[in-house]
Amino acid sequence: QVHVVESGGGSVKTGGSLRLTCAVSGRTFSGYAMGWFRQARGKEREFVASTSWSGGNTYYADSVKGRFAISRDNAKNTVYLQMNNLKPEDTAAYYCAAVRFNTDYAPTLFEEYDYWGQGTQVTVSS
Secondary structure (H helix, E strand, O other): OOOEEEOOOEEOOOOOEEEEEEEOOOOOOEEEEEEEEEEOOOOEEEEEEEOOOOOEEEEEEOOOOOOOOEEEHHHHHHHHEEOOOHHHHHHHEOOOOOOOEOOOOOOHHHOOOEOOOOEEEEEOOO
16 A cells, blocks of 8 residues: 655745645555646636656646746655745645556656645735
8 A cells, every 4th residue: 555645735925936745655656657736716627747766757737837846855765846936826635646557657647647645735915
């Protein structure tokens, strides 16, 4: 069983920054692709960013390109989401997800992921 735990959410003003952390336990982390998704109140869960198991392939939603950066430290079983220049529309619960992949691919669809954390809230006020 793989356990996924997010942390680092909070409340910031427009233009501020936050770094989310996702800690994974239970399996060999380096074999897992990781993704971040978010869900605003009353909206569907949407893709934010993903990284392949090596970190060599990363993908971003258009809405966060140039502002967010995903990275991972396989030695620490951790993946990060650095969020800069935050906007009120970034307000959502952010979820970390994991899936084992044999290739160096970073899925972007939530149905491709097997393990999910409980989420961490990010609130951006104007």
